[in-house]
Amino acid sequence: MARSFLPTRPGRGPFAPDFWRSPLRGPRFTSVLGVVLLTGVTLVFVTGLLSYAAYNPGLAPVNDKTPGKGILGFYLFPWPTDPPWLYRLTQGVHVTLGLVLVPVLLAKLWSVVPRLFTLPPARSLTHALERISLLLLVGGALFEFTTGILNIQLDYVFPGSFYPLHFYGAWVFFGAFLAHVALKAPVAFRNLRRMREGTGERPDDLVAPRPGPPTVSRRGALGLVGGGSLLLFATSAGRSFDGPLRATAVLTPHGGPEPGGGPAGFQINKTAAYAGIRAAETTEEAWRLTVTGPAGTVRLSRAGLLGMPLHSAALPIACVEGWSTSDQWWRGVRLRDLAALAGHDDPVDVYVESLQRHGAFRRGALRANQVADPRSLLALYVNGEELTADHGYPARIIVPAAPGVLNTKWVARLTFGDL
Known part of the structure; x- marks a missing residue:
């Protein structure tokens, strides 16, 4: 007997199967985005941990603003001084890639949003654990990307220090991410293999039972997501360079006020006036x-x-x-x-x-x-x-x-x- 992916009771609003009608949603669309995030988020997480190590968290309480790291600090090591551009590379990759992944993340969340409204909420213990990991994944992703973007903009509207908030949030997010990967990666790769082979799409709870008329193809939607990522890259990566390229970073601060020319004509973050220097x-x-x-x-x-x-x-x-x-x-x-x-x-x-x-x-x-x-x-x-x-x-x-x-x-x- 074929398995039904519809809820056991109809539900209303977003809980109703007919509420989600986009013909774009499906395992293949979600799998492509998931594989991109698998690589990208892992690299963002690793470079983020390196950034934390570079900040010398072992020198508490001077640099370290993160109390009670416990086992989360297992990887920390004295940050090297060679090559001299090491932090420029790792942090540039961390921030730029984080921005570039924003359209991919939003598209992935859009593609799986019906699963947040399935009924019943848990069909088994395994399903309940999967739902919990999904909630932690979505919440952690939104928290990490939001606080990271606010930090780039020098806009500290969140309570407390950025370092412990982003550090703890990263571990919660990545833990849920690993759990989700363990559960979904085999399915995602099978879906991608079926795409290469040209076989049909299997039944899935993301596929609308009565889809509406398409306004764009799935390939076009993926192109739109990729174009958004390229646009973010083009309008942010320039802040890692001097000269004309820095002016292309229109979506991110260039590192404080414009420095002017001459020997001191390079970027700063805080002026003497801001720091209260007399x-x-x-x-x-x-x-x-x-x-x-x-x-x-x-x-x-x-x-x-x-x-x-x-x-x-x-x-x-x-x-x-x-x-x-x-x-x-x-x-x-x-x-x-x-x-x-x-x-x-x-x-x-x-x-x-x-x-x-x-x-x-x-x-x-x-x-x-x-x-x-x-x-x-x-x-x-x-x-x-x-x-x-x-x-x-x-x-x-x-x-x-x-x-x-x-x-x-x-x-x-x-x-x-x-x-």
């Missing part, structure tokens, strides 16, 4: 860098820092929002030389404090391997000129492959040692 406290007479370690406390003026050996490094800046700059030439004092001045023969972790008054990143920390890298600098110059106020004058941190939030600007204090 010009009077950054003058040569007023500003001092406090360096603390086993040797005691040393206070250095900018002239004192200029009297130390200076070194140069060509490094990009890449931020969690996905934007980045190309390499800039930085010049300043190596962090490992400042660690030695503080009394550490070998580089150690460092706690960095800024003059910044407003915003979430007034303090940060770097691991010993980052301090040890000869390209890690307390920068005083960029591209042959003194730092501007918006780029962190009198001094800022610049570290290869580190997220932009750890390249602290307007540095006031460095504390070397166990954190």
